[in-house]
Amino acid sequence: MIEFSNVTKYYDKDVVLKDVTFSIEKGELAYITGPSGAGKTTLLKLIYCAEVPDKGQLVVAGSDVNKIKQKEIPYLRRKVGIVFQDFRLLFNKTVYENVALALRIHYMPSKEIKDDVTAVLKEVQLSHKANIYPQHLSGGEQQRVVIARAMVSKPTVLLADEPTGNLDADTSKTIINLFREINARGTTVLIATHNHDLFHGTGRRVFFLKDNQIEKETIG
Ligand SMILES: Nc1ncnc2c1ncn2[C@@H]1O[C@H](COP(=O)(O)OP(=O)(O)OP(=O)(O)O)[C@@H](O)[C@H]1O
Ligand SMILES: [Mg+2]
Known part of the structure; x- marks a missing residue:
């Protein structure tokens, strides 16, 4: 589903990733x-x-990202949901609207939007908060809205960057369980974290990045 072959990435002259080769299988977490x-x-x-x-x-969901045309990028992005720290909720929109926006940009009919948003909010157990503004939610609830927003367009791959960064241990567990459920329904999930507690004992593959390379692969 995601295949890196000798990928090198520089920021200016500084190498960040050097000859990185690894792959994530379809349906893996x-x-x-x-x-x-x-x-x-x-x-x-x-x-x-x-x-x-x-x-x-680098091949993602069948597309070679080096060869992809600019106009095909939105199509690829629809297949890849992201839960990134710098991709925040809009505080002047309700929970419902924050999630619906992810579909409005694809010009979906409003009846379908309503059905999909309602379903995904139920999945993250936030149906009762649909009309609330994000600043009135706890950190864990906000993170669930972010996950709902990533999931509503039914991506084949879900990427999460430090998804439990600001959350306590119990709330982190809830979030990780949510990723497990999403994965169990067929979405490939890749989680980046420095917190070893998140993968310890999961039996899932863990890739260790160090000195610009994948230093080792273990089972969590
Ligand atoms: N847009 C950018 N321009 C220049 N350098 C960057 C940019 N983004 C990241 N870097 C540099 O690339 C390196 C890798 O950054 P990256 O954010 O990928 O690390 P990370 O493993 O996610 O770290 P953290 O655990 O702190 O989030 C760092 O040295 C960073 O300073
Ligand atoms: Mg980071």
Whole structure:
């Protein structure tokens, strides 16, 4: 589903990823970890086409990102949902509207939008907060809205960057369980985190980024 072959990425002259080769299978839930500055976010941005590789090949959901045309990027992005820290909720819109916006940009009829948003809010157990503004939600609830927004367009791949960064241990568990459910329904999930507790004991593959490369792969 995601295939890196000797991918190298520079920011100006600084190499961030060098000859990175690994792949994530369809239907897998896997983790990327490594120290701060190792390149975890950069790696996810490459998958999401927010950055382009300088060398090597990267295939995401059947598309070679080096060969993809500018006009095809929105199509790829529809297949890749993101839960990124810098991709925040709009505080002047309700929970419902925050999630619906992800569909409005695709010009979907409003009846379908209503059905899909209602279903996804139910999935993250926030139906009762649909008309609330995000600033009146807890951190864990806000993160569930972010996940709902990523899921509403039914992506084949879900990327999450430190999805439990600001949350306490119990709330983190709820969020991770949500990713497990999403994965169990067939979505490929890739989670970047420096928090080893998130993958310890999960039995899932964990890729360790260090010194610009995948240093090792283990089972969490
Ligand atoms: N847009 C950018 N321009 C220049 N350098 C960047 C840019 N984004 C990241 N970097 C640099 O690339 C390196 C990798 O950054 P990245 O954000 O991918 O690391 P990370 O593993 O996600 O770190 P953290 O755990 O702190 O989130 C860092 O040295 C960072 O300073
Ligand atoms: Mg990061």
